[in-house]
Amino acid sequence: MSRTLQILTLCLLVTVTSCKEEYPDLEDGLYAEIVTSKDTMVAKLFYKKVPVTVANFVALAEGNHPMVSEEFKGKPFYDSLTFHRVMDKFMIQGGDHTATGSGNPGYKFTADFDPSLKHDKGGILSMANGGGINTNGSQFFITEVPYPSLDAYDAEGNLKPCDQPRVSCHSVFGELVKGIEVQDSISNVKVGARNKPLENVYITKVNIIRKGSDAKSFNAAKTFEEQLPVVEEEFAKIKEDARLKAEEEQRIREEKTAEASKALKPILDEYNSKTTTLASGLKKYVITEGTGAKVKEGDKAMISYEGYFTDGRLFDSNDQSVAEKYGMFDQRRLDANMYGPTEMPIRKDAQMIAGFKEAIASMKVGERAFFYIPSHLAYGERGRGGIKPNTDLTFILEMTGIAE
Incomplete structure (x- = not known):
């Protein structure tokens, strides 16, 4: 075979390989492939309904979040972290570099919510927080069972008083479309104090998959910076309206x-x-x-x-x-x-x-x-x-x- 033919054959193989579509059965959208030491889960991300919360997660995963501490800049944040809190018949929680539940990426932000997104089944991907809508960071959880008390909106569609003590408001931003059995296998591991697994369950890597032109044009870092002030302003108005309503x-x-x-x-x-x-x-x-x-x-x-x-x-x-x-x-x-x-x-x-x-x-x-x-x-x-x-x-x- 001539050298020219060899080069053409190599180029053809590279082209075919690069055109191989990952998860061809998935419809157009934005996805997170969460590779763990147990196996792989794939979550569809609701970037149109809660763009700020999705942008936060995606920018952290891809290492280009504009607000992270210097030690995390330019690095995929979730790679090699663990699921540090696991509760059977409830959820698995990860995204803390300290593996204690108290760590953060160097900032806290106000999550956005959509009343149509609920903790109504297993496999729901949602933000963990410290209490209140403006205490979100990098930690997330995946439900094993429905848990409606975590919803930000009540049964009548009204936003709950999220800044009050013992009121849970968590932003749903994704849902598992593959690997629900992986979530189950993680939730069943043996745990010790504070529901921490006795043997580490690692998040090996989080890969963001963009399918379709709309998802491919989603710029996480830019969306986070541009839309976060809008969300903060909206919640400030909601809080003021609630104050006036309470006074009346x-x-x-x-x-x-x-x-x-x-x-x-x-x-x-x-x-x-x-x-x-x-x-x-x-x-x-x-x-x-x-x-x-x-x-x-x-x-x-x-x-x-x-x-x-x-x-x-x-x-x-x-x-x-x-x-x-x-x-x-x-x-x-x-x-x-x-x-x-x-x-x-x-x-x-x-x-x-x-x-x-x-x-x-x-x-x-x-x-x-x-x-x-x-x-x-x-x-x-x-x-x-x-x-x-x-x-x-x-x-x-x-x-x-x-x-x-």
Whole structure:
């Protein structure tokens, strides 16, 4: 074979090899090939829905992120890191160069969210954070099962108060399309303290795959720099709108409270004028006589209660209609089935204020009664929460039954 023919043959082989398409069954889009010591996973990245979060991940993977610390510049960030936190039936977490869960790439950023992206299945790729929308860095996790409590939006499509304590808001930015069984194999490894694998599970390399002209034109570093200020501005507006909404809701609550309190005050005063004072100082007036059995020590009474200050202001009630009337309705309380009669033990050592324990122990099923509880039988000189020290309280209680 002549040298010319050899060169032509070599060039043809190089051309054919370079044209070989990786993962030919994948549709056009942006993908992350996560090569691990267990095997390989491939995730589709939602770069059109959450461009900033995807750009952050891609720029870190390709080593051109504009905000990383000097030690990480020009280096593929995820290569040779580990999955440092693994929880079976939950998720696997990686992306921390310290493998402790406290490391970061030298910056924190505000993630973007899309309400259509949810933690609703296994294989969801999402950002780990330190609490709040602006504490994201390099750490990510992949779910094994649905975990809706991690969503940034609630069931009604409203953004949750992400900057409040114990509120989880994580940005979904991808989904496994290959290797879900790899995620499962990693989640099943044996772990020690803080859910760290006893034997390291490595992220050997993260390769970004661009299929189609649109994905190939996605410039991660440029997108991150240009779009991050837009996202920050959007969330600043959302936060300000939420503040104004909260102020308006508070104003409405105060108006409702004032109106309802003004109407109730004469009724409470009338009840108080009809009370009988017991030896302890507790005052009682029966509004509706009970027709059922009187409770005894050890019973569990079902109690509907309304707690008022002496000026008629409500401070707590498990009656939904009363809470609504005073502008104190709480949707979370309703969701937790905490409106309606509450089971309360008739015991001398029950964890309740002395006056309340004595009050319910004096009742029988079907009875509705007014009680005036002087401060020494309530929260006394210390007070509690919104109840100031040395505050007298009043209650309207109804015993609806005795639990079995």
